[in-house]
Amino acid sequence: MRHRSLLVLSIALTGALTVTACGSRGASKSGGDSAAGTTVTIGVDAPLSGENSATGLGIQYGVQIAVDDANKNKTVPGVTFKVKALDDQAQPATGQQNATSLVADSSVLGVVGPLNSGVAQSMQQVFETANLVEISPSNTNPALTQGPNWAAGTKVRGYKTYFRTATTDALQGAYAAQYASGTAKKKNAFVVDDKQTYGAGLAGIFKDSFTKDGGAIAGTDHVSTGDKDFSTLVTKIKASGADMLYYGGQYDEASLLSKQLKAAGDAIPLMGGDGIFSATYISVGGAGTEGDLATSVGSPVDGLATAQDFIAKYKAAKYPGDYGTYGGYSYDAATAIIKAVGSVAAANGGKIPSDARAKVVDGVQKSDFDGIAGHVSFDAFGDTTNKQLTVYQVTGGKWVSVKTGAFNG
Amino acid sequence: MHTLPQQLANGLFLGSTYGLIAIGYTMVYGIVQLINFAHGEIFMTGGFGALTVYLVLPHGTSLWLALPLMLVGGAATSVLIALGAERFAYRPLRGAPRLAPLIAAIGLSLALQQAVHNLYPQATSARVFPQIPSGPWHLGGVDIQSGDLFTVIAAPICMVVLALFVRKSRTGRAMQATAQDSDTAQLMGIDTNRIIATAFAIGAVFAAVAAICYGLRYGQVSYDMGFEAGLKAFTAAVLGGIGNIYGAMLGGLVLGLAEALATAYIADIPGMHQLGGQAWSPVWAFVLLILVLLLRPQGLLGERVADRA
Numbered sequence: 001m002r003h004r005s006l007l008v009l010s011i012a013l014t015g016a017l018t019v020t021a022c023g024s025r026g027a028s029k030s031g032g033d034s035a036a037g038t039t040v041t042i043g044v045d046a047p048l049s050g051e052n053s054a055t056g057l058g059i060q061y062g063v064q065i066a067v068d069d070a071n072k073n074k075t076v077p078g079v080t081f082k083v084k085a086l087d088d089q090a091q092p093a094t095g096q097q098n099a100t101s102l103v104a105d106s107s108v109l110g111v112v113g114p115l116n117s118g119v120a121q122s123m124q125q126v127f128e129t130a131n132l133v134e135i136s137p138s139n140t141n142p143a144l145t146q147g148p149n150w151a152a153g154t155k156v157r158g159y160k161t162y163f164r165t166a167t168t169d170a171l172q173g174a175y176a177a178q179y180a181s182g183t184a185k186k187k188n189a190f191v192v193d194d195k196q197t198y199g200a201g202l203a204g205i206f207k208d209s210f211t212k213d214g215g216a217i218a219g220t221d222h223v224s225t226g227d228k229d230f231s232t233l234v235t236k237i238k239a240s241g242a243d244m245l246y247y248g249g250q251y252d253e254a255s256l257l258s259k260q261l262k263a264a265g266d267a268i269p270l271m272g273g274d275g276i277f278s279a280t281y282i283s284v285g286g287a288g289t290e291g292d293l294a295t296s297v298g299s300p301v302d303g304l305a306t307a308q309d310f311i312a313k314y315k316a317a318k319y320p321g322d323y324g325t326y327g328g329y330s331y332d333a334a335t336a337i338i339k340a341v342g343s344v345a346a347a348n349g350g351k352i353p354s355d356a357r358a359k360v361v362d363g364v365q366k367s368d369f370d371g372i373a374g375h376v377s378f379d380a381f382g383d384t385t386n387k388q389l390t391v392y393q394v395t396g397g398k399w400v401s402v403k404t405g406a407f408n409g
Numbered sequence: 410m411h412t413l414p415q416q417l418a419n420g421l422f423l424g425s426t427y428g429l430i431a432i433g434y435t436m437v438y439g440i441v442q443l444i445n446f447a448h449g450e451i452f453m454t455g456g457f458g459a460l461t462v463y464l465v466l467p468h469g470t471s472l473w474l475a476l477p478l479m480l481v482g483g484a485a486t487s488v489l490i491a492l493g494a495e496r497f498a499y500r501p502l503r504g505a506p507r508l509a510p511l512i513a514a515i516g517l518s519l520a521l522q523q524a525v526h527n528l529y530p531q532a533t534s535a536r537v538f539p540q541i542p543s544g545p546w547h548l549g550g551v552d553i554q555s556g557d558l559f560t561v562i563a564a565p566i567c568m569v570v571l572a573l574f575v576r577k578s579r580t581g582r583a584m585q586a587t588a589q590d591s592d593t594a595q596l597m598g599i600d601t602n603r604i605i606a607t608a609f610a611i612g613a614v615f616a617a618v619a620a621i622c623y624g625l626r627y628g629q630v631s632y633d634m635g636f637e638a639g640l641k642a643f644t645a646a647v648l649g650g651i652g653n654i655y656g657a658m659l660g661g662l663v664l665g666l667a668e669a670l671a672t673a674y675i676a677d678i679p680g681m682h683q684l685g686g687q688a689w690s691p692v693w694a695f696v697l698l699i700l701v702l703l704l705r706p707q708g709l710l711g712e713r714v715a716d717r718a
Binding site for chain 2: 049050192195221222223224226227228229230231232233235236238239252256259260263264265280283284285286
């Protein structure tokens with residue numbers, strides 16, 4: 001009797017877990033040839049649940065709109081595109097599994113993603129081996145394209161299949177420091193990071209540049225992703241007499257940190273990189289985030305005439321997630337893949353050749369077109385040639401751009 | 410060093426929440442020797458229950474009016490889930506080898522997390538929780554944030570009520586009897602199933618109170634908030650002596666203080682700069698746990714573990 005109920009329970013539990021696990025994967029139907037023509041799948045890998053998911057969903061649906069547009073306009077005759085989105089939960093290990101499963105799906109000719117630089121590190125080799133092109137709309141760690149010794153000036157491209165439409169932290173961190181000391185006249189910064197590839201890298205670059213620009217560092221500290229309680233850190237920052245806080249990391253922790261800092265009566269602004277440039281940062285952080293600053297790659301999407309159609313479509317479809325940060329870049333990344341597939345097919349008499357993946361990599365390298373978020377082309381390292389950066393400030397509960405420019409420091 | 414009072418207060422606020430959740434672990438363990446690893450998720454569902462109540466109330470309802478209703482809603486949600494778990498996942502396994510209910514608890518915790526993630530609208534990482542609209546209050550050298558006000562008031566009240574309940578009420582005495590020897594208690598006419606369910610329910614109410622403390626303090630609730638909070642609370646329960654109600658609260662406070670003081674001061678010790686810092690606070694909390702368990706295996710106030718093992 002007891003054994004039977006144990007059995008029933010474990011079966012029920014396993015069933016429940018399987019069902020929920022499948023549910024969290026999102027739309028992930030595998031591709032295949034349809035009767036109407038060839039189907040080409042564009043993979044997406046991003047955090048679609050948990051930490052960072054607002055930004056991750058923005059990537060997924062940015063790609064979705066690019067694919068819908070390509071299908072509607074018949075950009076590549078005879079080819080129907082579809083999206084296969086996998087959730088990496090911001091975990092490098094999960095990202096690598098997703099990369100393996102995308103590689104195994106022969107209809108996948110290109111992948112957009114991931115969001116996090118740390119996840120990209122674990123995926124690059126998998127895609128390189130399979131000759132599958134990967135374009136990240138958001139990875140900003142310089143080492144991903146220029147090798148581990150980029151700071152010393154030895155730039156080596158490790159993976160010819162890896163590209164990105166976002167510019168790097170080397171520029172972003174320096175641009176932030178320039179704004180902080182030059183425009184905002186800050187002298188004494190407290191620097192906190194989340195120990196991740198992206199956050200620690202960015203904070204390190206900011207610290208170096210800020211000191212070089214004549215600023216002082218009031219103190220440094222590290223947090224862990226998922227931390228909620230910063231009360232002791234806040235008391236420390238307050239006691240350090242810093243006139244600004246620089247945070248290298250994502251909005252999940254930054255918004256709470258800023259909120260707790262302001263609640264403790266320390267009215268200094270928090271400044272961060274594109275990882276905190278998200279509407280969720282303000283909605284969770286509340287009034288405490290007023291006056292906070294963020295740098296982000298490119299020009300503000302809302303202000304670009306070329307992006308208005310995209311924004312309208314995103315809003316009309318009521319997609320969840322945040323298109324503002326990388327939606328436009330995801331659209332452009334997907335478009336680069338679509339165009340490359342088109343040129344490969346055109347060179348082969350309108351058919352997708354059997355070695356399409358390798359040819360698509362070459363096609364993406366030769367990309368040269370005006371995307372919705374700026375010009376799309378890649379240098380010898382796979383980095384975007386678009387070096388536009390923007391500083392945003394929270395004003396009246398919204399991110400408002402305060403300075404846009406190209407950084408060439 | 411003038412920041413010390415504030416850091417102590419930070420630790421106490423943090424520790425009170427740990428203590429409130431730890432009650433649930435300790436009561437259930439005290440009576441059925443089950444470590445209910447799904448308790449962190451019961452805490453989480455309490456937070457979402459309270460948030461749901463707030464969202465269905467007409468927009469602009471004063472929080473002072475909404476808070477009691479949220480408390481009821483949150484408590485009802487987590488009690489319902491705790492009782493369901495007890496009835497359908499743990500009771501059928503009572504008497505089975507100890508590992509079976511433990512695995513059931515872990516499975517249940519994953520299922521509850523995914524269920525909230527899928528059922529609750531917007532699969533983003535965190536949902537905004539309403540805030541007490543005034544404060545902060547200054548008390549000597551210490552700032553009390555609006556979000557902590559609820560913790561300051563709720564935690565001691567909960568503790569006193571629980572202590573009186575266990576010591577004075579009929580059900581409370583029946584609980585003590587069941588904890589001591591469940592078979593004999595049953596022979597004496599105590600409905601042990603009802604008593605065990607009551608222990609689950611009380612733990613769930615405390616978890617819901619803790620979830621509201623958490624929501625008000627951080628301004629958000631998320632489907633995965635139960636994991637870390639649950640782990641810390643379980644640690645607090647073990648630290649205080651699992652099975653001992655006062656130990657759970659003491660363990661929570663000690664853990665919270667340890668985290669706060671470690672973050673604040675270890676980095677100032679020469680040569681320890683790399684080991685101070687916010688990110689190291691849980692490490693020091695667990696170092697403390699190991700030390701306590703080495704020197705006093707039954708926990709700070711524990712007494713019951715030895716004769717059970």
